[in-house]
Amino acid sequence: MNNTAREAILGSIRSHLAASVPYDKLEISDGSSRIKTDCNPIPSASISDQFKASLEAVDGHCVVVRGDREIAEALTQIIGVLPKTNIAVSDNPEVERLLQLTDLEIEGLSIAPNARDIFRFDVGISTAQAAIAETGTLVLDSTSERHRLVSLVPPVHIAIIRGSQIYRTLGEVLTVIQSARDLSPAVTFITGPSRTADIELTLAIGVHGPQELYVIIDELN
Amino acid sequence: MKVSLFVTCLVDQLWTSVGVSSAKVLRRVGCEVEFDKRQTCCAQPAFNTGYLDEARLVAQHFIRIFEESKADAIVSPSGSCTAMVQHYQQLFAGDPEWLPRAQAVAARTHELSSFLIRVLKVEDVGASWEGRLTWHDACHGLRDLNLNSEPRTLIRNVRGAEFVELEHADSCCGFGGTFSIKYPEISVAILDEKIDAIERAGVQAVVSGDASCLMQIGGRLSRKGSKVKVMHLAELLAADLHE
Amino acid sequence: MNHLSSETFDQNAKAALADAHLRGALKNATSLFGERRKAAAASLPNWEDLRSEARAIKDEVLSHLDRYLEEFVGNAEARGAKIHWARDAGEANSIICGLASDRKARTVVKSKSMTTEETHLNIALEAAGMQVVETDLGEYIIQLADEPPSHIIAPAIHKTRGQIAELFNAELGMPLTDDVARLTSTARATLRDRFAAADVGISGVNFAIAETGTIVIVENEGNIRLTTSLPPVHMAVMGIEKVLPRFAHLDVFLKLLPRSGTGQRLTTYQSYITGTKRQPTDEGPEELHIVLLDNGRSRMLAHPVTRQSLACIRCGACLNACPVYQQVGGHAYGSVYPGPIGAVITPQLMGIQKAAQLPFASSLCGACREVCPVKIDIPRLLLHLRGEISPRKGKLSERLAFKLWAQVMMRPSLYKTSSVVGRIMQRFVPVAKAWTRGRDLRPIESKSFHELWSDE
Numbered sequence: 058m059n060n061t062a063r064e065a066i067l068g069s070i071r072s073h074l075a076a077s078v079p080y081d082k083l084e085i086s087d088g089s090s091r092i093k094t095d096c097n098p099i100p101s102a103s104i105s106d107q108f109k110a111s112l113e114a115v116d117g118h119c120v121v122v123r124g125d126r127e128i129a130e131a132l133t134q135i136i137g138v139l140p141k142t143n144i145a146v147s148d149n150p151e152v153e154r155l156l157q158l159t160d161l162e163i164e165g166l167s168i169a170p171n172a173r174d175i176f177r178f179d180v181g182i183s184t185a186q187a188a189i190a191e192t193g194t195l196v197l198d199s200t201s202e203r204h205r206l207v208s209l210v211p212p213v214h215i216a217i218i219r220g221s222q223i224y225r226t227l228g229e230v231l232t233v234i235q236s237a238r239d240l241s242p243a244v245t246f247i248t249g250p251s252r253t254a255d256i257e258l259t260l261a262i263g264v265h266g267p268q269e270l271y272v273i274i275d276e277l278n
Numbered sequence: 279m280k281v282s283l284f285v286t287c288l289v290d291q292l293w294t295s296v297g298v299s300s301a302k303v304l305r306r307v308g309c310e311v312e313f314d315k316r317q318t319c320c321a322q323p324a325f326n327t328g329y330l331d332e333a334r335l336v337a338q339h340f341i342r343i344f345e346e347s348k349a350d351a352i353v354s355p356s357g358s359c360t361a362m363v364q365h366y367q368q369l370f371a372g373d374p375e376w377l378p379r380a381q382a383v384a385a386r387t388h389e390l391s392s393f394l395i396r397v398l399k400v401e402d403v404g405a406s407w408e409g410r411l412t413w414h415d416a417c418h419g420l421r422d423l424n425l426n427s428e429p430r431t432l433i434r435n436v437r438g439a440e441f442v443e444l445e446h447a448d449s450c451c452g453f454g455g456t457f458s459i460k461y462p463e464i465s466v467a468i469l470d471e472k473i474d475a476i477e478r479a480g481v482q483a484v485v486s487g488d489a490s491c492l493m494q495i496g497g498r499l500s501r502k503g504s505k506v507k508v509m510h511l512a513e514l515l516a517a518d519l520h521e
Numbered sequence: 522m523n524h525l526s527s528e529t530f531d532q533n534a535k536a537a538l539a540d541a542h543l544r545g546a547l548k549n550a551t552s553l554f555g556e557r558r559k560a561a562a563a564s565l566p567n568w569e570d571l572r573s574e575a576r577a578i579k580d581e582v583l584s585h586l587d588r589y590l591e592e593f594v595g596n597a598e599a600r601g602a603k604i605h606w607a608r609d610a611g612e613a614n615s616i617i618c619g620l621a622s623d624r625k626a627r628t629v630v631k632s633k634s635m636t637t638e639e640t641h642l643n644i645a646l647e648a649a650g651m652q653v654v655e656t657d658l659g660e661y662i663i664q665l666a667d668e669p670p671s672h673i674i675a676p677a678i679h680k681t682r683g684q685i686a687e688l689f690n691a692e693l694g695m696p697l698t699d700d701v702a703r704l705t706s707t708a709r710a711t712l713r714d715r716f717a718a719a720d721v722g723i724s725g726v727n728f729a730i731a732e733t734g735t736i737v738i739v740e741n742e743g744n745i746r747l748t749t750s751l752p753p754v755h756m757a758v759m760g761i762e763k764v765l766p767r768f769a770h771l772d773v774f775l776k777l778l779p780r781s782g783t784g785q786r787l788t789t790y791q792s793y794i795t796g797t798k799r800q801p802t803d804e805g806p807e808e809l810h811i812v813l814l815d816n817g818r819s820r821m822l823a824h825p826v827t828r829q830s831l832a833c834i835r836c837g838a839c840l841n842a843c844p845v846y847q848q849v850g851g852h853a854y855g856s857v858y859p860g861p862i863g864a865v866i867t868p869q870l871m872g873i874q875k876a877a878q879l880p881f882a883s884s885l886c887g888a889c890r891e892v893c894p895v896k897i898d899i900p901r902l903l904l905h906l907r908g909e910i911s912p913r914k915g916k917l918s919e920r921l922a923f924k925l926w927a928q929v930m931m932r933p934s935l936y937k938t939s940s941v942v943g944r945i946m947q948r949f950v951p952v953a954k955a956w957t958r959g960r961d962l963r964p965i966e967s968k969s970f971h972e973l974w975s976d977e
Binding site for chain 3: 285287289290291292293294297298313315316317318319321323324325326327328329330331332333335336338339368417418421422448449450452453454455456457458459460461462463464465466467468469471493494496497498500501
């Protein structure tokens with residue numbers, strides 16, 4: 058189907074690597090070898106506080122709460138001030154359940170709307186499968202939760218996570234993701250609201266992805 | 279300690295006081311200085327322009343004459359020429375005869391400030407110079423030979439000299455050998471950033487370890503009618519040497 | 522599109538130097554980028570170790586590139602991706618246009634991909650009757666302006682906000698404004714519809730993981746996620762050198778790339794895409810096509826000095842550090858890859874005859890090597906290329922001059938006749954004029970140091 062090109066390219070790689078051998082022998086190595094690099098100091102702050110600080114540093118919002126009641130209050134505070142409340146939620150039933158605990162007047166609610174529909178929503182709410190404290194990052198995988206559009210298209214994204222889901226470092230999370238039996242077709246890392254500096258290197262928040270990101274951390278679970 | 283002086287072709291033809299000052303400073307700190315009159319050039323111009331065969335011929339001449347020297351060290355008032363001698367390893371890579379000879383000579387070749395500080399452990403040569411001055415880090419000296427604190431230490435010990443750190447001291451002056459004449463407009467545009475920084479520093483002199491940079495910087499300063507002088511580190515260190 | 526050519530770099534550069542707007546924009550951008558990179562690197566105490574580790578990983582991949590590519594392809598195909606091999610730009614474009622046409626695609630949305638700029642994919646898609654929309658803000662701006670990118674990660678860096686405002690006013694009817702937020706939200710609103718209607722989404726690839734068949738794409742804006750989630754077909758185009766052996770290696774590169782490129786700890790989004798969705802009702806495209814592009818890369822494997830060119834992770838740090846780029850900007854190089862890395866890969870990708878000036882357009886200061894996250898020795902590469910070009914393609918007068926120069930420099934007696942040297946130098950290049958237009962020339966000493974020493 059494309060095998061001529063495949064064989065040509067692989068053949069070209071092999072023959073050029075072979076041609077390099079006499080020159081490789083002449084190279085004087087500079088002595089730098091591979092060194093294991095994880096030497097991040099262990100912070101003294103709690104992992105939730107560290108996540109919060111990291112996320113706020115990139116213009117995200119974060120609130121640490123305890124239990125369903127407080128989650129619901131946080132949701133009320135965030136959504137309550139929005140002019141319109143067409144809400145798209147992910148297919149994690151927790152999200153809808155927590156939303157029902159609020160007494161918000163919701164104009165419209167849809168579970169994981171599809172590509173044709175997603176553009177009319179004002180808020181997207183999801184959970185996450187993991188988080189990273191050192192960078193303020195949410196980790197979502199498509200096998201566990203339909204997150205791709207809900208966390209991307211509406212101008213506001215709210216993510217509800219548990220404190221116990223937060224890892225300290227990026228390296229730890231990469232190990233966890235990869236060791237899952239079958240790597241999910243789409244894993245997304247989200248660190249703050251969307252941004253660009255393409256115009257005169259001036260920061261503008263809110264480009265194609267959400268303009269606001271809120272993360273609610275439940276420390277109780 | 280016996281030192282064989284490699285003055286460089288640039289100093290030999292265009293800036294002899296750098297060579298004279300280097301000899302003076304080395305003697306002042308107790309070295310016996312010899313000068314091999316067969317020396318010509320380190321081959322950098324050919325090497326940098328891509329004429330490696332020609333570079334090899336001239337490098338071989340350098341190696342031949344300097345390996346004969348019984349001196350403890352070969353010392354040069356140029357970071358770029360000293361770096362070039364270190365690059366002989368690339369020029370003679372895979373050559374069973376010349377590579378070891380090139381490596382042996384390179385191991386004995388030092389830039390002046392590096393020789394004073396790292397080899398002789400001398401930080402104060404007893405110089406005096408009144409005025410405000412600054413230092414320009416020549417690229418090869420800085421990045422190939424890691425010369426950073428050495429010249430600054432030597433300058434700070436010059437009595438009467440008020441040293442100010444230049445903004446972007448480590449930015450290129452725009453010389454780059456044949457680059458300065460192949461792309462003169464770009465060379466001067468880069469140079470003007472350096473000149474602006476020098477003017478903002480409000481100094482009477484700018485010092486560097488490479489005569490090539492000083493030619494570039496000095497040539498523009500004088501064209502602009504500036505009163506700022508350029509001085510080679512050797513000239514500064516040879517100034518009013520006292521007990 | 523009026524691309525400048527690499528062959529006229531000297532003229533391009535002169536024109537750039539005369540453009541005050543451009544020089545102002547460049548000065549701001551490169552110094553800001555440089556400061557941010559420096560601060561971000563300083564925040565990691567093990568920065569130097571990371572650079573060494575990244576380079577070691579890249580050296581390992583490149584020395585066994587065929588094996589790692591096959592591993593990547595096998596794992597990606599097992600997960601439903603379709604792999605296409607493209608020997609050159611033409612083949613890549615024809616594969617992509619063919620796939621798009623077969624699917625009766627009318628609108629294609631693209632996220633930023635230097636590789637597709639390299640192949641001039643957009644022109645091919647348009648010739649095949651498709652509408653192409655660049656969605657990265659910087660790429661969108663230059664698409665409207667009909668210009669090539671001038672920087673590897675910030676394509677519109679050469680434009681002031683005033684110029685962008687005028688552009689949006691002319692092309693989109695937007696009232697003139699200096700407000701960056703308003704300009705950005707206009708682009709956001711205009712492009713939203715295009716995402717929704719697109720038949721095909723085309724992206725690049727930052728890293729391709731051999732162990733899992735995963736492609737990793739990083740961004741700040743969200744347009745890559747939109748491009749790779751909404752349309753039913755996703756095509757990812759990557760140079761063959763983008764492979765990394767193991768998933769865990771991403772830890773090293775995700776620490777180096779954002780910090781080196783923009784000074785960020787992490788970009789806003791990373792997408793890790795492994796094959797296609799499992800259920801038809803799942804989110805995401807129906808099809809994933811990965812196009813592997815050679816286009817001269819495999820040739821670079823033939824020598825250790827050139828092989829390191831392929832270690833590049835396209836961060837742009839070398840551009841910001843380069844005194845030449847800082848003065849003339851990206852367009853002067855006449856290549857989608859400008860700056861120091863561009864000066865070494867453009868002649869290798871496009872052929873030396875098309876870009877023979879570029880390796881000489883450098884003062885060899887080494888600032889690029891200092892900031893490169895994978896420790897590419899660009900000055901050494903430049904010298905290597907000069908060594909390939911000069912003896913064969915240098916001006917005859919220059920080649921002869923250096924031959925004569927060598928004969929003189931080998932013979933102390935000849936050397937001492939310094940006027941001979943002076944005459945040689947003047948013959949191959951008008952030394953005096955090129956120098957003296959902007960600088961005074963130091964007079965030759967009346968006595969050389971050799972003569973002074975003899976006097977003593």
